[in-house]
Each structure stands twice: as C-alpha cells, then as structure tokens.
Amino acid sequence: MYLIGLTDWEDREYVRITTTYAVAAAQAFETLAPEGGSFQFVFVSGEGATLEPGMFTPLYARIKGETELALAAVRKASPRLHANTVRPGFVDWVEHDVIKPYVSPRAFVKQTAITLIGPIYRAAFPGSCSPSQPLGKFLAEMAMGKWEEEISGGSGFGKIGEFAIVTNHDFRRLSGLE
Amino acid sequence: MHLILTGATGLVGSAVLNAMMGMEDVSQISILSRRPVKMAEDANDPRIRVILHQDFTEYNADLLTQLRGASGCVWALGTGQNTVTREWVAYAGLSCI
Numbered sequence: 527m528y529l530i531g532l533t534d535w536e537d538r539e540y541v542r543i544t545t546t547y548a549v550a551a552a553q554a555f556e557t558l559a560p561e562g563g564s565f566q567f568v569f570v571s572g573e574g575a576t577l578e579p580g581m582f583t584p585l586y587a588r589i590k591g592e593t594e595l596a597l598a599a600v601r602k603a604s605p606r607l608h609a610n611t612v613r614p615g616f617v618d619w620v621e622h623d624v625i626k627p628y629v630s631p632r633a634f635v636k637q638t639a640i641t642l643i644g645p646i647y648r649a650a651f652p653g654s655c656s657p658s659q660p661l662g663k664f665l666a667e668m669a670m671g672k673w674e675e676e677i678s679g680g681s682g683f684g685k686i687g688e689f690a691i692v693t694n695h696d697f698r699r700l701s702g703l704e
Numbered sequence: 705m706h707l708i709l710t711g712a713t714g715l716v717g718s719a720v721l722n723a724m725m726g727m728e729d730v731s732q733i734s735i736l737s738r739r740p741v742k743m744a745e746d747a748n749d750p751r752i753r754v755i756l757h758q759d760f761t762e763y764n765a766d767l768l769t770q771l772r773g774a775s776g777c778v779w780a781l782g783t784g785q786n787t788v789t790r791e792w793v794a795y796a797g798l799s800c801i
Contacts, residue, residue: 543781567776
C-alpha cells in the first residue's frame, strides 16, 4: 500500500510539473502576444510521447502526450498562441563543450552509463539521437517563429489541429543531420 | 527579439540558452527559474535576465509586465532527462543482450 501510495504521489507530481505548469504558462503567455500578432510556445516533449497510451506505456510518454493534447486545446481556444511541440530523442551533449560544465548528471551511475553506453547507442540508433547543439539552435529558432511557415505549411508533420508535433526525425531532417 | 526560457538549469535548457546567446536577433532573454542559473551568471550577457520564480502555476500581472514584449518561449521545464535516460539505458542494454 505504501508503495502504491508513493507511486500515485509521484505520478501526480509528474503531471503537475509537466502538464499543469506548461498549460498555465501557455495561457498566461498568450496575453503577451501583440495586437494582431502571435506568441510562439515551444513545448519540449520527448520521443516516445504518445497520444494513445497502452497498458505498458511509460509514465513520461503518457503524460507528455497528455500535455501535447492539452496545449493543442489551448492553441485552439487562443489562436494567438502558436503552440507546437518538439520530441527530442537521446539528448547527446558529448560534442557540446560549452555546456559541459553546466550539465551535472545527478548520479555517478548515470554518468557512467552515458560514458559506457553512449557510443554504442549512437552507433546503433543514430536516428534517435538529438545532438544538443543543433537541438538548442532548432528550439530557439522555433521560438523565434523561423520554422513556422515550413511547419504549418508542411504536410509531413503530425498535427493536433494547428498544433504541430515535430518528431526527432523531423528535427534531424530540418537541421540537416540526415 | 525577446524570448522566454524555462528549464535553463537542465540539459536541453542549457543548450537552448547557449543557442539564444549566439543569436544576434535575440535582444532579450528572460529566464524563469526556481534557482539561480550558473550558466547565465557566468555568461555575463546584458541581454539575459533571470527571474526567480517559485510557483509555475501562477503568472501574475507583475511577472507578465517583466515579460512584456516577449514573442516566444522554449518550455524545457521538467523535460525529465532522468526518465529519458533510464529509458534509453534500458533500451541500449536490451539491444546489447
């Protein structure tokens, strides 16, 4: 019972941090849009996020998907809020020297895992990697509206209404990584 | 261009902040964060303002005044590198077996 209770609490906390915060912010930032203009809201989701969770869908994948749906609803209700999402894969910072001093893996185990498995993972699943430097650039450009025409006009993107879901593959393709 | 960033102490947020600092079109970067952002402090870039914010369910008029003029936001808060890492370690681990 204790474990179940704890898991419930963790779930609720995860939902609060992921969904509630993002939706509240999107609604508040909509008011920043200038008259006749728009506000770009870029939600960083993750590869694996799903709008149709099954019994074995991990928590983060379900909640990120729910957040995407909630933000799509905000966009629908507030047309000036141009909310979209990007779903990065394994965020790889190995070649991104300038951010290294600020990336502090909380656990030694994790650091070791990344050091040992990182190269194998990169070789085995190159398409699932999101090199942090181009990812940061892409997300910043999304917030500047630089990709809006391409993405809102493009047919190759998953969408919930006008809310676009940019997959890791889309990000890699648009960034010239493949 | 004035942009908002959350999750700036995390991995994705650090990468975004680094990218924003490198863009000439960016005139102001407002970071909403619970705690000080070391990368922003070290950068000493006059365009960056870290706004310490505790309750991410509330955005009052005073805060919105500070954010006025912003035209976009990267929401990298709670991206959960933990969970993602756990996921790919499990995935990679399985693929090795």
